[in-house]
Amino acid sequence: MIKISILGAGNLGRHLFNNFIQTKEVEVIQWFNRNINSIESHKNEVSITNRIEELKEADLYLLCLSDDILPEISAKLNSLKGIVAHTAGSVSMDVLSDHENHGVFYPLQTFSKNRAVVFENIPICIEGNNNLSEETLNKLAKHISKNIHAINSKQRMGLHTAAVFVNNFTNHLYQIGNEICEEQQVSFEMLLPLINETASKIESITPKEVQTGPALRKDINTIQKHLDLLSNPEFKNLYLTLTDSIQKNDEHSKL
């Protein structure tokens, strides 16, 4: 049995709480959040607090906090003996180095408030400053996922950067697709099978191999037609930049 305290109640903190509270081998002994009202409804399931001084001894303190307040909160945990781990993609493990045992527990996924998440297949990136930290984090991760990876801080930063491309930036392209559909009065739903196929294809073929379209073909006629159709100068600019990037990448790979 691992005894953990969760600090933070943003999207990730909530999803982890909801999962760990249902996991037999894990005991969530406390949930900390600066705004106690937002976790008030859980007070019958777990001890809640908004005061760091009230934190009890636990095997592990899981910091599900925004990047910028990690150093401040970490400093306030100095009297505690448990392992201190953060859950951030682009923060080095060293931010917690004041603690004898520290590490990182980073689930590589996007979390939304009202959308359930099945952790089973979500990659969890683990880093520990020593065997105890790493093994404890590993054990914790195994209780909710089958997809655990030992990843150092530099690699995790790479994954987080790549995640911005395949998630935030991709979602922005979906949004542009949506706006074009609205302008042309066609349903955005018509694009969903294409979006799904694009995402599914790369499970078996590399993105490089499946690339198609006017940019790669250098089909100037079609490119011009698309630019003529786009009324938003921002979208035109993005179209040109991405087209150029596809072509440069292709030339580079032919060298």
Added chain:
Amino acid sequence: MIKISILGAGNLGRHLFNNFIQTKEVEVIQWFNRNINSIESHKNEVSITNRIEELKEADLYLLCLSDDILPEISAKLNSLKGIVAHTAGSVSMDVLSDHENHGVFYPLQTFSKNRAVVFENIPICIEGNNNLSEETLNKLAKHISKNIHAINSKQRMGLHTAAVFVNNFTNHLYQIGNEICEEQQVSFEMLLPLINETASKIESITPKEVQTGPALRKDINTIQKHLDLLSNPEFKNLYLTLTDSIQKNDEHSKL
């Protein structure tokens, strides 16, 4: 029973041939391709030819050809009586206006050579110059898909432009994600659950509502860390352009 001839044996031509040849209510009477060798292996299933003059009478000629040769081939079909339809996203129906009955049959999906496609849920965009053309194309589409839409040439151009954003451009972002992973020596497979979740989310929530990340949060610290990690100047440039576009789009929507 609809009698059709398929012209062209690219990815779309092949996928449509393979589907229609198995559809009871459709008779594929002929398959034309300029390079006869590439369809030679199907000569026991269908009459094949590489000569326009040898085309027999059919209810419908389905042109699965590259955009730029459509006018040339269309002109050569003038003596035929059947409906002539092309399958292109960004070509107006009018390119076929020499034919009394003409139209468009545009499946909105990405097709790869060695990847089977289930047409059942693929949106098929239909346009016809008169009732006969439109109804025949509609009937044909219904034999392979449950997702048929009457779409005019301008709207189809909009869909095709949007498709470039959500397919070609998105796939390019996947490729960049892949290259970042290679450089950091982590497996690109770790990003697949995130890619899938990003694509699945927008089936129930709009892309605008689910957007997250350092760009939207204006998290300058994280943005700088990502830029520092990216060694390819091309990727840095794209990162900045997309970040800027997300922020502008967000400001615009708050006005």
